Amino acid sequence: MDMFDQAQELERLDREAAxxxxxxxxxxxxxxxxxxxxxxxxxxxxxxxxxxxALPGAGLCRACQEEREKxxx
Numbered sequence: 001m002d003m004f005d006q007a008q009e010l011e012r013l014d015r016e017a018a019x020x021x022x023x024x025x026x027x028x029x030x031x032x033x034x035x036x037x038x039x040x041x042x043x044x045x046x047x048x049x050x051x052x053x054a055l056p057g058a059g060l061c062r063a064c065q066e067e068r069e070k071x072x073x
Contacts, residue, residue, distance in 0.1 A: 030059045040064060 001009075031038040031047055038047045042064040051058065060068065 030057045032059070 029041060031052070032041045032044075033039070034044075038052050039045060040047060040061045041059040043061055045061065047058070047061075
């Protein structure tokens, strides 16, 4: 495999990773709004403002997302 084949394979892997991330984001319903406060959908805790700015469509906290992924395996 020459360097062009390697570059092409890396690009393919990057595209697949981007698609997986986009699908995961699209599957997410986003935060639940309670009295004007963005909250995680499953645990109901308020979403920190910095996290909401970084990932406005996130609806699950890290712990809830990890639990969901464990259940999917």
